[in-house]
Amino acid sequence: MDETRRSQPAAAGGRRRRERRRALAPEAPVALASDLQSVLAQALGALARELRCERAAAWVRDADGRPVLLAALGDATAPPEAELAHLAALDAPVALAPNGPAPGAFAAGLRAAAPVRGPAGAALAVLLAGGGALAEGARPRALAALAAAADRLAAALRAGAALERLARFDAEVRRLDRLASLGELVAEIVHEIRNPLVSVKTFLQLLPERAHEPEFRERFRELASEELRRIERLLDLVLAHGRPTAPAREADRTLLGEACASVVQLVAHRAADLGVALDLDAPDASLAAPLSGDALRQVVLNLVLNALDATPRGGRVRLVARAADGRVELRVEDEGPGVAPALRELVFEPFFSTKSDAPGGLGLAISRRIVEEAGGALRVEPRPGGGSCFAATFPDAR
Known part of the structure; x- marks a missing residue:
């Protein structure tokens, strides 16, 4: 009986340790996180529960060496610049003391620090914790937990940096596509x-x-x-x-008719040279799509240039802006040869072309990406009477 009682606290302690480990374990690879700030905040919350501390914060140094807060739980007093630089250069977590490497951080109630390092050993950030169970100092078990948390933060920061690089690359590709269209x-x-x-x-x-x-x-x-x-x-x-296209905002909305009219004016001379009539049918001036004017004009310009390229002399390209089934729709119709059913998805692939003597580009691929990011869809379908219709539908932003 006594033995059973003695084993119950041990079992309960084991369960608590397993629960803490589960709380600390990420549910999905950090590279898939869409919100780096949320990932960092969750990691700090898990660390605080593991260490039963009241404060935890991740700091980085800016280009001038000043502390910049990445994420924090509880009070986040900035450490002095010199101390942050010293802590970032450490090889392992340390317990802070009045006469240690960071007396200012110790005076602010912080009791443990760990460097957060990248794959090549470069300092990414410094993780600091204090208060609660750490008020009297950090023991080896606490430092080990801090080291594990620093490793997880390093993975999140590396993933965030990779996503940021991809976003910059994507924005540059879109800018080059706009400039290529203007170059034509x-x-x-x-x-x-x-x-x-x-x-x-x-x-x-x-x-x-x-x-x-x-x-x-x-x-x-x-x-x-x-x-x-x-x-x-x-x-x-x-x-x-x-x-360059401005970053998307929730409040972005652009009138479809105005965006179409600006593109029609821009390409009017090309259409005349090609012998192609260009019509705009946008009777409802209030129709609006939930994206920036720059992004919508880029989509319309790509679709119109594609239609002009497909339409033979004497043909017609028609732009239609209308409301449809609770959404708004932009249709760009041409009188070209049309797109075979088997190719209606392939035309949105980068560099795909239906012409054997002409390389494809990025215009349709980028256009579909822009439309989908706004909550819409871009498809190609046959036009009654021959030709193609590229139709972009958006949530109604009126």
């Missing part, structure tokens, strides 16, 4: 700027002979002002399409 339109843009300048130049050449005519002067003023405004509007469009 350089001749048209130059032509559209040259025409109004020729009109102004002609009037300037006539000005010395007819400067005394009030009607001529008034007409010259009106024409010059309108042509310069036309150039300004065109350059604004070019800049809007070429600038």
Whole structure:
């Protein structure tokens, strides 16, 4: 009986240790975490439960050596710069003391520190803990738990850095795609700027002979002002399409009709050169999609350039913005050869092309990615009467 009683606390202690280990073990690989800050906060919470401490924080140094807080549980008093640099250079966790390497941190109530290191041994951060069961100092068991937590934080930080690099790469690819689309339109843009300048130049050449005519002067003023405004509007469009896309925000919303109209104006000369009519059907000016103007214009421009490329001379490309089944829809219809059923998913793959003599690009792949990130879908379907229709549907952001 006594033996049974003695074994019960031991068994309970074993269960508690197993529960703590389960609490500390990540449920999924940290590389899959979508919110690094949440991962760090969870790791600190698990550490606090394991050590029964009241405070835990992860600090890094910025480019100037100043402490920057990554995540914290409880009070997070910043350690002095010199102490943070010293702790980051440690090889293993240490118990803090008044006469140790970080007296300032000790005075702030912190009792243990551990360096968080990257794969090459580079210092990523410093993990500090104190209060509660650590108030009287950190014992070897606490330092071992702190070392394990530092390893988990290192994995999370490495995953976060990798995701950040991928995000920067993705943004750069999108920017290059926008610039490539604009590059295709350089001749048209130059032509559209040259025409109004020729009109102004002609009037300037006539000005010395007819400067005394009030009607001529008034007409010259009106024409010059309108042509310069036309150039300004065109350059604004070019800049809007070429600038880097701003990070997505929950409040982003863009009017479909306005985005389509700006693209139609930008590609009008190319369509005329190709002998292709360009129509815009957007009767409801209130239709809006939940993404930035830059992103929506990039999608529309890619789809329209693709449609112009597919449509033969004498054909027509039609843009339609409408409400459909509680969502908003953008349709870009062409009169080309169409897309075979077996290729309707492949056309959204990077560098895929239906033409044997022309390499594919990234335009449709990037467009689908942008649409899906906004909660929408992009598909291609046959157009009644021949040709293709690329249809992008979005949540209604009106």
